[in-house]
Amino acid sequence: MTRALLTLLSALALTVGLGQLPAFAAAQPVTPGTIWTDSSGSAIQAHGEGVLQVGGTYYWFGEDKTGGSAFQNVNCYSSTDLRHWTFVNHVLTRQSSGDLGPNRVVERPHVVWNASTSTYVMWMHIDSSSYGERKAGVATSGSVCGTYTYRGSSKPLGNDSLDDNLFLDGTTAYFMSEDRTHAKLQIYKLSPDYLSVASLANTLPQYEAPAMVKAGGTYFLFGSHLTGWSTNDNQYATASSITGAWSSWRSFAPSGTNTCNSQTTSILPVTGSSGTSYLFLGDRWNSGTLSDSRYVWEPLTLSGTSASISCHSEWTVDTSTGSVAVVNPGTTGTSVIRGVQSNRCMDVKNASTGSGAAIDLYDCNGGGNQSWTLNSARELVVYGNMCLDVPNQSTAPGTKLEICTCNGGGN
Structure with a gap:
């Protein structure tokens, strides 16, 4: 699941409506x-x-x-x-x-x-x-x-x-x-x-x-x-x-x-x-x-x-750059992240709000633990202050994702 999720996240600009790139604002x-x-x-x-x-x-x-x-x-x-x-x-x-x-x-x-x-x-x-x-x-x-x-x-x-x-x-x-x-x-x-x-x-x-x-x-x-x-x-x-x-x-x-x-x-x-x-x-x-x-x-x-x-x-679409971006009118860049194959949402397991809570896929239900915001720092934030996080700044394949207090780290 983690590898598929990382692949999904790498394509956010094309596949998920989580805010707009500045080039497309107008x-x-x-x-x-x-x-x-x-x-x-x-x-x-x-x-x-x-x-x-x-x-x-x-x-x-x-x-x-x-x-x-x-x-x-x-x-x-x-x-x-x-x-x-x-x-x-x-x-x-x-x-x-x-x-x-x-x-x-x-x-x-x-x-x-x-x-x-x-x-x-x-x-x-x-x-x-x-x-x-x-x-x-x-x-x-x-x-x-x-x-x-x-x-x-x-x-x-x-x-x-x-x-x-x-x-x-x-x-x-x-x-x-x-x-x-x-x-x-x-x-x-x-x-x-x-x-x-x-x-x-x-x-x-x-x-x-x-x-x-x-x-x-x-x-x-x-x-x-x-x-x-x-x-x-x-x-x-x-x-x-x-x-x-x-x-x-x-x-x-x-x-x-x-x-x-x-x-x-x-x-x-x-x-x-x-x-x-x-x-x-x-x-x-x-x-x-x-x-x-x-x-x-x-x-x-x-x-x-x-x-x-x-x-x-x-x-x-910007024909000069060859780029596309998704628009979610009436939001501030907040949406679910839905898997194309599973049609399920990225979810904070058991709606936990604590640092270290695990990420999984779950049936989309509109819960706050499935509502993610792409902020100006390009962080994916849930609950207003918790970021999607790679624990211990690991770069190893198969590392399980979690949430952590936003801290500006590369992870």
């Missing part, structure tokens, strides 16, 4: 699950989203659901801070007939840049209103938020293609999509111009809403169980090679939260002067009124082969 927070508006005050319509960074600007592509499920537009918005968005263009619009005609399905548009052809390439799910065609469509443009030219659709290597995504690994592009007939998640390598499928790179167990990211030498692949518009506990797997063996699938959000009541759509790296943070981008679908579906974006912690998110109500 930042406007991201508020998952609320109505997000653009610079004109209109609700952002960009569902099933993908975000592409070009220079210092982020471009958000997604489905316009103002008229329901039938295709209307693929919209593009721009932002430099990932919080304030400006509508730029309907980059793909409804046509009088064909794949983009009335009563058609166009979902999950994602865009990558092909440096060798100087072309932005979009892939998307193309279907009939009954979801009987199950195809992948391609469109291209010379400018990121310009008007895209639709190039047609097909079944990749003859396979079904429903929920999809793109991943660019250096200059090699991969397209991934759910194959309903074979109950698989297929990963395809694209041709050098990214306009067609070149080969099947891997086949994995069936998940929809796929999204991939690489951190260090590890590839992370996220996906959703098949529950329609309803949310579930999404899963992830890891590998050292896209074409190699993948790990078993496991949850990355607190158990029972249904992935913070959302479905995976993309993973966005944010790189700045202080390093790279990762953001989980999800959709909270409202099947009755799709235009009112909400965006659930949360900081994503990637460490080794482990991934986790917590369900925060507010957080901030």
